[in-house]
Amino acid sequence: MSYIPNTSQDRQTMLEAIGVDSINDLFAMVPDALRLDRSLDLPAAMGEMELSAHMVGLAAQNTPAGRAACFLGGGSYDHFIPAVVDAVASRSEFYSSYTPYQAEAAQGNLQAMFEYQTLITQLTGMDVSNSSLYDGGSAAAEAVMMALGATRRSGRVVTAASVHPEYRQVLDTYLANLDTELVVVGTPDGAVSPEELEAALTDQTACVLIQHPNFFGCLEDVDAIAEITHRAGALMIVSVDPISLGLLKRPGDYGADVVVAEGQSLGTAMSFGGPYLGIMACREKFVRRMPGRLVGQTVDRRGRRCWVLTLQTREQHIRREKATSNICTNQGLIALRAAVYLALMGPEGMRKVAEPCLQKARYAAEQLTAAGSLCRAFNKPTFKEFVVRVEGDVDRLLQSALSEGIFAGVPLRQWYPELADCMLVAVTEKRTKAEIDRLVNVLK
Amino acid sequence: MRNTQATKLLFEQSKPGCRGVRLPECDVPERPIDELLPSGAIAEAPPPLPELSEPDVVRHFVNLSTLNMSVDTHFYPLGSCTMKYNPKRNERLSSLPGMVDLHPYQPQQTVQGTLELLWRSQEMLAEIAGLPAVSLQPAAGAHGEMTALLVAAAYFRDRGEKRSVVLIPDGAHGTNPASATMAGMKTVPVRSTNDGYVDLDDLAAKLNDRTAVLMITNPNTLGIFEEKIAEITQIVHAAGGLVYLDGANMNAIMGVTRPGDFGADLMHYNPHKTFGSPHGGGGPGAGPIAVAEHLAPFLPTPIVVKDGDCYRLDYDRPNSIGRVRSFFGTVGVLVRMYCYILTHGGDGLRHVSENAVLCANYLLARVRHFLPVPHGKRCMHEFVASAAKLKADKDISAMDIAKRLLDHGFHAPTVYFPLIVREALMIEPTETESKATLDAFAEALFRVTEESAELLHDAPHTTAVSRPEEVAAARNPILRWTP
Numbered sequence: 001m002s003y004i005p006n007t008s009q010d011r012q013t014m015l016e017a018i019g020v021d022s023i024n025d026l027f028a029m030v031p032d033a034l035r036l037d038r039s040l041d042l043p044a045a046m047g048e049m050e051l052s053a054h055m056v057g058l059a060a061q062n063t064p065a066g067r068a069a070c071f072l073g074g075g076s077y078d079h080f081i082p083a084v085v086d087a088v089a090s091r092s093e094f095y096s097s098y099t100p101y102q103a104e105a106a107q108g109n110l111q112a113m114f115e116y117q118t119l120i121t122q123l124t125g126m127d128v129s130n131s132s133l134y135d136g137g138s139a140a141a142e143a144v145m146m147a148l149g150a151t152r153r154s155g156r157v158v159t160a161a162s163v164h165p166e167y168r169q170v171l172d173t174y175l176a177n178l179d180t181e182l183v184v185v186g187t188p189d190g191a192v193s194p195e196e197l198e199a200a201l202t203d204q205t206a207c208v209l210i211q212h213p214n215f216f217g218c219l220e221d222v223d224a225i226a227e228i229t230h231r232a233g234a235l236m237i238v239s240v241d242p243i244s245l246g247l248l249k250r251p252g253d254y255g256a257d258v259v260v261a262e263g264q265s266l267g268t269a270m271s272f273g274g275p276y277l278g279i280m281a282c283r284e285k286f287v288r289r290m291p292g293r294l295v296g297q298t299v300d301r302r303g304r305r306c307w308v309l310t311l312q313t314r315e316q317h318i319r320r321e322k323a324t325s326n327i328c329t330n331q332g333l334i335a336l337r338a339a340v341y342l343a344l345m346g347p348e349g350m351r352k353v354a355e356p357c358l359q360k361a362r363y364a365a366e367q368l369t370a371a372g373s374l375c376r377a378f379n380k381p382t383f384k385e386f387v388v389r390v391e392g393d394v395d396r397l398l399q400s401a402l403s404e405g406i407f408a409g410v411p412l413r414q415w416y417p418e419l420a421d422c423m424l425v426a427v428t429e430k431r432t433k434a435e436i437d438r439l440v441n442v443l444k
Numbered sequence: 445m446r447n448t449q450a451t452k453l454l455f456e457q458s459k460p461g462c463r464g465v466r467l468p469e470c471d472v473p474e475r476p477i478d479e480l481l482p483s484g485a486i487a488e489a490p491p492p493l494p495e496l497s498e499p500d501v502v503r504h505f506v507n508l509s510t511l512n513m514s515v516d517t518h519f520y521p522l523g524s525c526t527m528k529y530n531p532k533r534n535e536r537l538s539s540l541p542g543m544v545d546l547h548p549y550q551p552q553q554t555v556q557g558t559l560e561l562l563w564r565s566q567e568m569l570a571e572i573a574g575l576p577a578v579s580l581q582p583a584a585g586a587h588g589e590m591t592a593l594l595v596a597a598a599y600f601r602d603r604g605e606k607r608s609v610v611l612i613p614d615g616a617h618g619t620n621p622a623s624a625t626m627a628g629m630k631t632v633p634v635r636s637t638n639d640g641y642v643d644l645d646d647l648a649a650k651l652n653d654r655t656a657v658l659m660i661t662n663p664n665t666l667g668i669f670e671e672k673i674a675e676i677t678q679i680v681h682a683a684g685g686l687v688y689l690d691g692a693n694m695n696a697i698m699g700v701t702r703p704g705d706f707g708a709d710l711m712h713y714n715p716h717k718t719f720g721s722p723h724g725g726g727g728p729g730a731g732p733i734a735v736a737e738h739l740a741p742f743l744p745t746p747i748v749v750k751d752g753d754c755y756r757l758d759y760d761r762p763n764s765i766g767r768v769r770s771f772f773g774t775v776g777v778l779v780r781m782y783c784y785i786l787t788h789g790g791d792g793l794r795h796v797s798e799n800a801v802l803c804a805n806y807l808l809a810r811v812r813h814f815l816p817v818p819h820g821k822r823c824m825h826e827f828v829a830s831a832a833k834l835k836a837d838k839d840i841s842a843m844d845i846a847k848r849l850l851d852h853g854f855h856a857p858t859v860y861f862p863l864i865v866r867e868a869l870m871i872e873p874t875e876t877e878s879k880a881t882l883d884a885f886a887e888a889l890f891r892v893t894e895e896s897a898e899l900l901h902d903a904p905h906t907t908a909v910s911r912p913e914e915v916a917a918a919r920n921p922i923l924r925w926t927p
Contacts, residue, residue, distance in 0.1 A: 045791070125926075332724045
């Protein structure tokens with residue numbers, strides 16, 4: 001059988017050394033009445049060749065984004081992934097190791113995570129980053145839980161309709177059994193109205209969660225939101241698109257208290273939704289309330305610089321029910337991918353990825369709306385995504401684009417009934433002018 | 445071979461003007477940025493990341509990788525973590541462009557292959573669990589625990605019952621009580637007997653009409669199968685509670701016994717343990733959960749359903765707890781899990797568990813002559829030795845042994861867990877290790893226990909660093925590089 005190095009002779013020798021007659025005797029602890037008296041009803045075992053053929057067959061029933069022109073976004077994006085990222089992440093000393101509990105046996109992972117934390121603070125302008133959470137949605141929920149603890153206010157959490165609807169659903173789930181009211185400020189104009197936000201805040205509001213650029217691709221008035229939020233004594237949590245930070249002001253520079261992000265854009269494939277990367281960074285004063293692992297610099301007994309997991313008294317394996325979170329396994333390898341991506345890009349590379357996103361999205365929006373059958377749903381500045389309103393049926397239009405090999409956009413009806421005639425279009429640096437022109441031809 | 449000169453951080457290698465990538469020229473007509481974005485929103489300068497060339501970046505990270513122990517290079521008997529071999533075919537097959545290059549909001553007719561794989565995964569996990577309904581959404585084991593507790597809470601709310609107490613045996617993983625808190629529930633510990641079993645009298649005394657869930661790990665963290673598990677689940681059910689199985693130790697019992705058959709109502713799997721998906725230096729994992737029929741309506745949204753020959757995501761689940769993460773789940777990990785299960789089939793999975801238990805018992809038989817194993821001479825897939833006597837007699841602690849094993853070329857066992865064993869060394873060999881490796885490890889462990897305390901206190905002696913100052917690191921945290 002695969003992956004088991006011991007032969008039947010080995011097994012016999014081992015049974016003798018143990019002092020039992022058969023492997024079955026080793027299971028004496030399992031009462032007979034509870035034993036499964038048949039084989040598990042699973043497909044028959046496959047060798048590598050059969051399995052490969054089977055998987056290639058399944059893959060053939062998918063249409064990968066590479067065989068279409070992908071204008072889909074909404075939190076997952078078709079950005080370019082340099083070969084270096086794959087090469088490093090396929091080093092099995094990285095991928096077949098575990099959480100660095102024994103620092104001496106894991107300096108590679110620990111240093112890489114320390115570098116990841118530093119890179120994220122450089123990208124966001126925040127003081128501290130943890131070494132990853134699951135994804136953008138759960139990171140937003142964890143940030144809210146953290147704010148509830150840090151402010152000692154549990155009455156209310158305020159967010160906005162322009163925050164990713166799935167992130168808000170996650171937050172709803174996380175808050176289901178807590179006595180905290182989740183208030184969602186409407187965004188009929190495509191972004192948060194500072195006046196309406198102010199009206200939603202109370203002296204028991206722990207935090208405000210916004211997204212910038214938001215789910216519709218629009219920029220939020222982050223300076224006004226920061227001022228209003230802080231005046232109410234609440235924390236400002238911002239969910240960002242890390243690619244946008246090649247151009248946009250960093251959250252640390254406009255007063256965010258906690259920054260979360262979906263890190264998939266930083267060198268990880270779309271993979272139908274995961275594994276992704278939950279990024280979380282915050283101000284220094286909240287560090288002891290952070291969820292997840294933190295790597296710190298120290299010295300060893302001979303004074304050599306090295307790295308260890310630190311502030312572990314926040315974590316579940318020490319604090320149990322009083323821990324800041326239950327997270328244990330996180331997204332180490334995906335965080336490594338993000339670190340490699342950011343190291344390779346550097347400041348100039350990040351700007352050179354963000355700029356074409358902006359330019360191409362603007363070009364696509366202009367061309368799409370030039371003919372008159374489509375229009376922009378919101379009159380706000382956008383980064384790499386925008387919402388268009390169509391004449392007629394969105395699904396039929398998307399279907400006709402699909403028959404031309406184009407994933408044209410994400411229909412918004414499922415989350416926003418009032419936007420039933422709208423779709424969200426994303427344009428990354430990978431989309432060419434020719435692809436955009438094809439999209440325009442199909443949709444207009 | 446390790447390059448001892450490569451010790452600098454990325455940031456210390458940065459050189460202004462150095463470039464790691466060259467991107468194509470923008471092929472659409474460009475406009476000045478300040479015409480497209482409000483000036484207040486634009487950063488004055490790009491983020492202050494390091495500037496490096498591609499060869500710099502590659503050499504840096506490859507050299508870092510050589511500072512790790514890993515399953516591909518070393519025996520890694522980390523108890524409770526199931527550090528088994530990660531099949532290379534699964535890496536290749538999960539990386540097919542038709543598998544990874546898929547947007548989560550693609551039209552469902554363009555992802556039928558993946559939806560079929562996920563639907564079949566739900567069915568297979570249900571069969572292995574003996575529980576009919578599965579959600580693949582949770583991102584890791586602890587996330588699965590929390591999700592299942594939210595499902596339990598929704599179930600009781602639906603029935604109009606006010607039950608919010610979670611009973612947790614004292615040997616449980618720390619994630620259990622932490623997950624209960626996250627789910628808004630209260631925890632009450634249940635004692636273990638001296639033999640390492642759940643104390644039935646203590647359990648009975650703590651069950652009442654507030655009890656929502658008993659979270660039980662079986663085999664437990666001592667590597668012992670709870671022989672009275674049927675009685676335990678029965679009295680919890682009689683009190684109106686549900687039983688949750690922490691599936692971290694499924695590697696011991698696949699095809700031998702099923703959680704649903706011994707009375708569990710909910711459970712999670714760790715595909716990165718049981719089904720050979722890589723641990724990735726701490727993730728990504730996945731935490732699918734399986735539940736009994738009466739709990740199925742409360743599972744997260746969406747799940748995959750089969751309509752005729754088509755597969756689709758079902759979002760129309762009015763009683764669902766909602767979502768616990770964005771998009772479908774850690775699909776890349778689930779693909780590896782699927783490949784693993786198909787490679788083995790039903791009998792193959794049983795064979796895996798039998799061999800995991802054989803390896804653990806063989807190692808136990810060799811170790812217990814020189815290092816006490818307080819909870820018996822038999823185990824399931826792992827066992828817990830104690831260095832308490834060595835500590836008292838020779839001032840050699842579990843940590844000293846762990847560190848010295850690194851010098852002998854072995855990763856350390858899990859130490860100081862479970863909390864109910866003093867100076868605990870939790871050893872899980874897995875089925876993918878040979879007898880020769882187990883023999884070599886047992887010999888090294890024996891030699892270590894014979895060595896002098898002085899030598900051990902300063903161990904390891906051969907690694908790049910030794911005994912980092914952890915207290916100093918926590919007292920004055922340095923969590924990022926600064927110029």
